[in-house]
Amino acid sequence: MRLRLAAAAALALTITACAPSTSAPAPGATDGGPRTGALKVWLFDEPNRAPKEAVVKEAVTEFTAAHPDTTVDVQYIAVDTRSERFKGAFNDPASAPDVVEYGNTDLPEYATAGGLADLGAVVGNWPEGADLAADAKASATYRGTLLGVPWYLGVRALYYRTDVLAELGLKPPATLAELTSTARAVRAAKPDMFGVAVGGKYTFGALPFVWANGGDITSIDSAPSRAGLTAYTALIAEDNCPPQNCADLTGGKTVELFASGKAAMGILGNFNRAAVDAGAAKGRYAVVPLPGLTAGSIAPAFAGGNNLGIMKNAQRPALAADFLTLLASRKYQARMYDAMGNLPTLKPASAEVVAKDPFVKPFVDTIGAGTRFVPLDPGWGKIDASAVLPTMIEKVATGKATVDEATTEAAKLIDEALTP
C-alpha cells in the first residue's frame, strides 16, 4: 500500500513537474522527472548474456558516478514474452520502466499502442546523434517521429567457400548475375553440393534481390520487383538448389547448409559467424558484400537490429535520456561489439570495430552502402505472420504460379494489410 502511494506520489510529481514547465510544442520526454532515485531499464535477455551484462554494468557505474544519488535497476526480459511485458508496461504506468531495448521490427506495434516517447529532442541535443546513419534513423522513425535510437544492427552478406571457388578457378561474384553463374558452375562441377543456399521461406535472403533491382515490398508487383524475384527464384532450381531440397528452407536452414559444407555460398548474417565456425566450413570461408546489379555495387540489405527507447510514461525521462545516450555512445557500442558481436550504428564506432576485426568489413560496407527496412506499419506484423512473401516465393519455386501471378496475388494481400 505504501509502495503504491509512493508510486502515485512520484507519478503526480512527474506530471506536475513536466506539464507546466515545458516550452517545447509537445511535452517531450526530456523535460522533468526526478533527477535522483532508481532508473528502471529493460534490456533483452540473450542466450549468452554474461558479456552483455558486464558491459552494461560498466555503463551503470559510469552513469551513477556522474549522477549522484541515482541507482540503475536493469532487468533482462525474455525475448519470447517481450510483447506481453511491453503491453503490461503500456497499460500500467506505475510499473513501466524508463529505458527499454526493443527490436526494430516491433516499432509499429509499440508506436500504435502509443507507448514510446518522442526522442527527437534527445537525439538533437546529443553530440553523437549526428553520427547516426540516416537509414538507421529512418528505421526508428514512425510517421515522422523518432521513437528510438538504433543501438546495434545485424546485416547479411555473401559467405563463400574459399577452397571450393579456388579449386574451380572461380572468383567471388561481383554482380548478382555472376552469383547465379558461379552458383551453377559449382553445382555442375560438384553435383552433391548446392551453389548458393537459398530458401523459399528465407525472406531476408530474397529481399536484397528485389531491392537491388529497384523494387520494394510495397510495390512487389512492379517490374523491378518482379525482375528481382525472377532472379532469386531461378536459384531454387535443379542447377543450383533443387526445389525438393530448398523450396521450404528457412534462413536458419541455409546457415546449416553452408556451415556443414553442403553449400558453396550462402547469404548469412554477421550474427551467424559462430554457427559457421562450429561447422565443417570453419577456416575455409570468406565474406563479401552481396553484390548488386553492376560490378562494385552492393545489394541493399535488410537492417535488423535493436533500438533503445524511452517509455512515454517513464517517471524519470531526463535521467533516462542521459542513460540512453550513454549506452548508445560510441564507447559502449564498441564494447557491445566486443562482447556480443553486435554491429554499431554510429559511424565512428563501426570504423573502430573494423580496424580491430577485418571480418566485420563486408558487413559495415553493406551498411555504408545503404540498408533497407520492412514497411513501418502495424500491418507488417500481419504480412509476416500470414507468410505472404514466403508463400509467393514458394509458389514460383514449385511451379504453382508464374512470377507475375504470384506477385499480383501478394501485392493484393500486402495492400490490404497495410493501413492506408
Next chain:
Amino acid sequence: MSRARRASTRAPLWLLLPAAVVLGGLFLYPMYQLGLLSVLDFTQAQVSGGQPTRFVGAENYTRLLGDSRFWEVLLSTVLFAAACVLATLAVGAGLAVLLTRVSRIPRLLLSLAAMAAWAVPAVSGSTTWMFLFDTDLGFVNQLLGIEGFNWMYDRYTAFGLVGAVVVWASFPFVMVTLYAGIEAVPKSVLEAAALDGAGAWRSFWQIMVPILRPVLAIVVIQSVIWDFKVFTQIYIMTRGGGLAGQNLTLNVYAYQQAFASSEYGRGAAIGVVMTLILLAVTLVYLRALRRSGEQL
C-alpha cells in the same frame, strides 16, 4: 400436496444447477466473448489500450466469407478430416476386433503399444515422425533407398504423412472404446447367430455394429471434432502450413491470419464459423442415428 409436487418439479432444476454453473462459466461465457469479439475491430492496439474498440458488425464475417483462400482451406480441412476419421475408425475397429481374437500376451503388447502412442504428446510425436521421414537423414528414406525425397514437397504425400500421424495418435481411443463395447456384446447372441450359420463378417455387420451403434456414435463425433481441429501435427510437420500454404487446415489458418498477426476479431470470427460447422456436423449425425431408431 401441491407444494410437494411443486418442490418435486423444481428438484431437477436444483440438481442441474452445479452443472449449469460449471458449463456457464467454462463454456457459455467464453462463447459469448468469442461472439462479441467477432463483431469488433480488435487488434493489439485495442488490447493495450492505444486505440478505442470499434464495433464493425458483420465485417469480419463478410471479409472471411469473401476470401477465396478461406474456402480452399475449408475444403481441404473437410476432406483431410474426413479421410482421417475414416482411417482412424477402420484402424481402430480392426485392431479392436483383433484384440478380442488374440490371446493374453499379444493383447497386452498391442494395448501397451497403442497406449504409448496415445500418451505421446502431439508435439513430441510429430517431431519424432519428422525425424523418421527426414529428407536426407531419415530412417524411412534410408530404408527405402530414397534419400533426398522430400515428403513435404508434394501436397498429397505431405497430407498423407500428417494424416498417418493423426491416425496413429487417435486410433487407440477408438480401439479401446470399441474393444470394451465388443466385450459387452452378449456371447449368447453371437452363439445363436453362429448356430444359424452366420460367418464372422456377417455377425460383425449384423450383430455387433447395431449393438455398438451408441459407442460408435461417440467415437465418430469425437474423431470428427478432433480431426477437424487438427493443429499441432500440421503446424509442426509442414512448418506452419506447407509449401506455399498447400497444407493449411482451418485451425492453422486461423492462427496465422488472426492470432499470430494480433487480429483477434478476425480470429474470433473464424472460431465462430468452425464451431457452427462442427455443431452442424454433429447434429446431422445425431439426427441420422435417431432416424435409424437409436435413442441417445
